[in-house]
Amino acid sequence: MWMSPFFTRSTSVSQIMLRVLLALLPGVALYVWYFGPAILVSMTLASLTALCTEAAMLKLRNRPLKPFLSDNSALLTAWLLALSIPPLAPWWLVVVGTAFAIAVSKHLYGGLGSNPFNPAMIGYAVLIISFPVHMTHWLAPHGVGSLELSFSEQLAYIFNSALPDGATLDAITTATPLDTLKTQLHMGSTVTETHHMPIYGYLAGKGSELVALGFAAGGLYLLLARIITWHLPVAFLAALFVTAELFHLSNPAQYAAPLFHWFSGAAMLGAFFILTDPITSPTTAKGKLIFAACAGVLTYLIRVFGGFPDGVAFATLFMNICVPLIDAWTQPKVFGKKGGKP
Amino acid sequence: MRTLHKFHGGVHPPTHKLESTRSPITLAAMPSRLVIPLHQHVGNRAKPVVEVGAQVLKGQLIGRAEGRLSSAVHAPTSGTVLAIDMQQVAHPSGLPDLCITLKPDGKDQWIDHSGVDYTQTSHSDLRHLLRQAGVVGLGGAVFPSDLKAYAHKHKIHTLVLNGAECEPYITCDDMLMRERASDIVHGAEILRELLHAEEVLIGIEDNKPEAIAAMRQAVSGCAKCRMEVVSIPTLYPSGGAKQLIRILTGIEVAAGIRSTEKGVQCFNVATAYSTWRAIAHGEPLLSRIVTVTGNVANAQNFEVLLGTPVDELLAQAGCKADTDRYIMGGPMMGVQLPSNRVGITKATNCIIAASPALFPPPPPAMPCIRCTRCAQVCPAELQPQDLFWFAKSDNFGKAQEFHLFDCIECGACAYVCPSHIPLVNYYRYAKSEIWARERETEASEVARERHEYRLLRIEREKQEKAEKLAQKERATLAAKQASAQPSTSAVEPDDAAQQRIEAALARAREQAAASHPQNTDHLTPAQQAEIAAIDARRAQAHAAAAPQPNEDK
Ligand code: SF4
Ligand code: SF4
Numbered sequence: 093m094w095m096s097p098f099f100t101r102s103t104s105v106s107q108i109m110l111r112v113l114l115a116l117l118p119g120v121a122l123y124v125w126y127f128g129p130a131i132l133v134s135m136t137l138a139s140l141t142a143l144c145t146e147a148a149m150l151k152l153r154n155r156p157l158k159p160f161l162s163d164n165s166a167l168l169t170a171w172l173l174a175l176s177i178p179p180l181a182p183w184w185l186v187v188v189g190t191a192f193a194i195a196v197s198k199h200l201y202g203g204l205g206s207n208p209f210n211p212a213m214i215g216y217a218v219l220i221i222s223f224p225v226h227m228t229h230w231l232a233p234h235g236v237g238s239l240e241l242s243f244s245e246q247l248a249y250i251f252n253s254a255l256p257d258g259a260t261l262d263a264i265t266t267a268t269p270l271d272t273l274k275t276q277l278h279m280g281s282t283v284t285e286t287h288h289m290p291i292y293g294y295l296a297g298k299g300s301e302l303v304a305l306g307f308a309a310g311g312l313y314l315l316l317a318r319i320i321t322w323h324l325p326v327a328f329l330a331a332l333f334v335t336a337e338l339f340h341l342s343n344p345a346q347y348a349a350p351l352f353h354w355f356s357g358a359a360m361l362g363a364f365f366i367l368t369d370p371i372t373s374p375t376t377a378k379g380k381l382i383f384a385a386c387a388g389v390l391t392y393l394i395r396v397f398g399g400f401p402d403g404v405a406f407a408t409l410f411m412n413i414c415v416p417l418i419d420a421w422t423q424p425k426v427f428g429k430k431g432g433k434p
Numbered sequence: 435m436r437t438l439h440k441f442h443g444g445v446h447p448p449t450h451k452l453e454s455t456r457s458p459i460t461l462a463a464m465p466s467r468l469v470i471p472l473h474q475h476v477g478n479r480a481k482p483v484v485e486v487g488a489q490v491l492k493g494q495l496i497g498r499a500e501g502r503l504s505s506a507v508h509a510p511t512s513g514t515v516l517a518i519d520m521q522q523v524a525h526p527s528g529l530p531d532l533c534i535t536l537k538p539d540g541k542d543q544w545i546d547h548s549g550v551d552y553t554q555t556s557h558s559d560l561r562h563l564l565r566q567a568g569v570v571g572l573g574g575a576v577f578p579s580d581l582k583a584y585a586h587k588h589k590i591h592t593l594v595l596n597g598a599e600c601e602p603y604i605t606c607d608d609m610l611m612r613e614r615a616s617d618i619v620h621g622a623e624i625l626r627e628l629l630h631a632e633e634v635l636i637g638i639e640d641n642k643p644e645a646i647a648a649m650r651q652a653v654s655g656c657a658k659c660r661m662e663v664v665s666i667p668t669l670y671p672s673g674g675a676k677q678l679i680r681i682l683t684g685i686e687v688a689a690g691i692r693s694t695e696k697g698v699q700c701f702n703v704a705t706a707y708s709t710w711r712a713i714a715h716g717e718p719l720l721s722r723i724v725t726v727t728g729n730v731a732n733a734q735n736f737e738v739l740l741g742t743p744v745d746e747l748l749a750q751a752g753c754k755a756d757t758d759r760y761i762m763g764g765p766m767m768g769v770q771l772p773s774n775r776v777g778i779t780k781a782t783n784c785i786i787a788a789s790p791a792l793f794p795p796p797p798p799a800m801p802c803i804r805c806t807r808c809a810q811v812c813p814a815e816l817q818p819q820d821l822f823w824f825a826k827s828d829n830f831g832k833a834q835e836f837h838l839f840d841c842i843e844c845g846a847c848a849y850v851c852p853s854h855i856p857l858v859n860y861y862r863y864a865k866s867e868i869w870a871r872e873r874e875t876e877a878s879e880v881a882r883e884r885h886e887y888r889l890l891r892i893e894r895e896k897q898e899k900a901e902k903l904a905q906k907e908r909a910t911l912a913a914k915q916a917s918a919q920p921s922t923s924a925v926e927p928d929d930a931a932q933q934r935i936e937a938a939l940a941r942a943r944e945q946a947a948a949s950h951p952q953n954t955d956h957l958t959p960a961q962q963a964e965i966a967a968i969d970a971r972r973a974q975a976h977a978a979a980a981p982q983p984n985e986d987k
Contacts, residue, residue, distance in 0.1 A: 097767070099765050099849070370804045370805040376809075426688075426815045426816055427441070
């Protein structure tokens with residue numbers, strides 16, 4: 093017999109995921125504007141790979157295809173991964189990363205809802221560990237590189253690794269602003285000197301800072317649409333800001349300003365789209381604050397003192413491990429058992 | 435302006451209240467027969483005091499309250515007792531229960547009755563009258579009101595009158611307040627007196643402005659009453675007693691604690707109304723207001739004689755042809771009726787005719803994505819996603835640790851879950867499993883004790899016998915002056931018995947562990963019925979919580 097409640101509010105998982113995908117669009121649009129349409133190619137590649145892998149895994153695990161293929165979660169994983177790796181990455185890099193993310197870090201752990209780690213970040217981690225060189229070839233923003241590829245040339249490079257005659261990889265790609273800063277500091281320049289380099293814009297990397305702003309705008313939409321709560325993004329950004337500010341105050345020449353960190357790398361993407369993956373983040377409000385704050389501090393430390401170009405992925409993965417503990421520690425008091433209150 | 439307090443969470447389901455508030459309360463037509471359950475309240479089933487074939491008058495006692503926690507049942511109209519037997523009843527368990535079937539004679543002839551002046555009547559007499567009149571909580575809990583209107587241990591400062599009616603579709607309290615406000619207020623005054631409460635707060639959701647206005651007027655007409663009508667924000671489940679108490683007083687009454695311990699008692703407005711009718715007019719509880727809505731042509735509220743078959747009532751509202759299910763109560767917490775032939779009871783506030791179009795079956799459940807939308811709306815401030823996980827994996831100990839029994843089954847979590855998981859079914863399942871297990875341990879505990887006692891007795895008797903035998907033998911031996919060879923016969927049987935006892939104990943332990951002792955021989959019918967109800971609920975919850983085909987296990 094069917095029991096109460098007899099009706100439900102009909103926002104489905106697939107609608108929620110779809111809105112998250114939509115919220116990524118402003119950032120993606122700016123991305124295309126500043127770095128060319130290559131990112132759309134890798135997003136499409138990742139999407140196709142994700143859907144195929146998802147279907148294959150569902151078949152293997154004997155699950156119905158339709159409800160799970162239409163839940164949009166695989167697409168979201170694909171997009172997040174594509175946005176985390178260089179747009180000019182060769183096609184097989186995207187395919188390998190996405191397939192690994194879906195097959196291993198999602199389905200081998202039990203599929204939707206059961207994966208302890210953020211699949212996109214697992215995909216990223218696997219790629220950066222296995223193919224570190226390919227992961228550093230970022231496109232220079234519009235108007236900065238010595239040579240800009242047309243769309244067909246970008247396609248040719250993605251699928252055939254073919255560059256136009258006379259062009260070198262160095263001419264069209266550059267290190268990320270975060271990486272550049274690290275290298276420059278090693279070579280003895282100060283933060284201020286570095287900021288005068290052409291790849292820097294107002295606060296952080298030219299172009300990429302605006303892409304980050306686009307992601308932040310999408311995140312704001314998610315907040316307003318109540319898809320996510322404020323806890324994760326606010327705690328993450330606040331922790332990143334405070335940590336950066338403390339170091340910056342101690343030595344402004346050596347440590348970049350907090351806003352630089354906010355608008356560099358995957359900070360905004362992480363704050364609003366990656367950490368907020370509900371499956372791999374804590375469920376309690378207090379737990380979310382702790383989780384995201386720790387991730388913020390870790391991100392900073394990995395960025396500044398670690399060997400990787402960005403810290404968001406590893407900070408996220410590390411904090412993913414702690415989720416069960418955090419949840420267990422932060423169980424809120426239930427109705428009537430809080431004491432104190434009137 | 436009174437400061438209102440917030441409870442955590444809550445949802446805003448579509449209310450669907452307008453449909454049934456367009457016309458005034460109508461007296462339902464006299465049904466062809468009445469099927470009156472003798473167990474319409476919390477506690478022991480009433481004992482029938484009439485014979486088959488007896489002529490009864492309206493208001494005549496037909497079921498006597500049995501024991502302290504019980505309530506009386508009366509003939510809702512004059513007529514002939516056709517049968518006293520087990521019938522299907524409007525209860526979630528779907529189990530039959532003892533009912534009196536009455537054929538109305540159409541005269542609707544009252545038994546002699548008269549009211550009393552409550553100001554001139556002692557409190558214990560008033561409570562007695564309530565008990566005699568079969569007044570129970572009409573908000574759905576059907577707890578005998580005489581017991582609730584008694585606070586000897588704790589000082590009650592506030593009487594909360596619940597007119598929130600937060601469930602969608604239901605409007606019986608709304609209409610009652612609009613049309614019979616002054617009776618409600620007078621009834622509340624009696625209850626306040628009985629409780630020695632300092633003030634009465636009447637909480638009504640702000641989507642019922644007419645009811646609020648009517649009640650305010652009635653309160654202002656009662657100069658000496660210390661009452662206040664408080665308009666509260668519409669938010670499901672503000673009509674839950676604990677939520678309403680929180681909203682009006684800021685006091686949180688934890689699960690397992692009575693609100694009286696915190697100085698508050700809560701009655702439904704309809705209960706206050708019935709209290710007044712019982713005391714001032716001597717009318718026992720014979721009818722109640724029932725909202726008939728959903729897939730009907732004319733949704734409205736009826737004043738319905740208890741025992742009226744649901745189908746006859748629905749026909750008066752123009753039940754549409756594609757109706758496939760009947761829901762008692764609202765869509766959030768209501769129960770599906772086992773049949774449309776069951777009689778209306780004191781707990782029936784609303785009948786919804788449901789069709790596949792009105793309540794389409796939910797889409798297949800997806801796995802939980804830990805989005806915590808459920809936790810955000812849970813008024814008990816639980817973590818429904820964790821409870822779900824524990825219930826699903828039969829981890830009942832953990833579920834209890836995570837306050838499973840604080841869950842009021844309001845359904846808010848399942849209402850918002852984007853994965854369409856029937857969360858409340860899982861909680862019902864877990865609760866009934868835990869109850870069943872506790873009952874089994876209790877029963878096996880009793881059985882074990884009895885068994886051990888018997889074994890002990892046998893052993894003792896054997897020992898005594900052996901002792902005697904040994905003494906006799908010794909005596910014979912001594913008498914014969916045989917060689918001083920002590921007899922071992924006293925030891926041997928002992929050892930053997932010991933072994934047997936141990937074997938038996940081991941067997942008993944095995945049995946206790948493996949079997950489900952049904953220690954039902956000394957239980958009252960009420961207890962048996964309760965056990966049966968739990969079992970049925972359990973079977974139902976089992977079926978409902980059966981793993982979804984496409985869900986990970
Ligand atoms: S609302 Fe549903 S999917 Fe979301 S956490 Fe609760 S049970 Fe899981
Ligand atoms: S049904 Fe229980 S768990 Fe769900 S919202 Fe209501 S009280 Fe909370």
